[in-house]
Amino acid sequence: MTAAARMSPASDTDAAIIGRSVREPECFAVVFDRYYAQIHGYVARRLGRSLADDLASETFLTAFALRHRYDLAHPDARPWLYGITSNLIARHHRAEQRRYRAMARTGTGETSEGHADEVVVRLDAVARRGPLAAALSEISDGDRDVLLLVAWAELTSEEAGRALGIPAGTARSRLHRARQRIRAALDRTDDRDHTRG
Known part of the structure; x- marks a missing residue:
């Protein structure tokens, strides 16, 4: 067991650990251990594996540097971490757009591991990956960020708002607008499939 784990029991809230890490920096390792795989998986889904290692690591480096500004009133750090991640992903907007367009053309994407695969199944099956990617490439960045934080990071819309620094109503x-666009794109695909069959 690491010194950080002994100082920050697994039952402590993220806020308690982050607060403690201001005085005892090694405690932040607990937050890293809790969320690195989730953040990495999210980045891999959005930008591909080639950027996931770097951006996931950069997320935690940024979080560590900003930990003294964390709002300790929020026990769960996931929205904060996904907000940092979303800001880093925004710098790679062109890469994300290219990825979705390529997936739309081929109907395939990189295979991913664990939780991300389960999310893809829930969004819909492999047959819909191309149209889904095309629809994702066409919606605004802000709408896509909220949709993917809810769908892939499993945040609530309120947590996604907090992550992005926007009001919950926004x-x-x-989210509503993005879901409508995705549904419309998938319905068009279903209609084409039915007319062919």
């Missing part, structure tokens, strides 16, 4: 509106 997050709900963006």
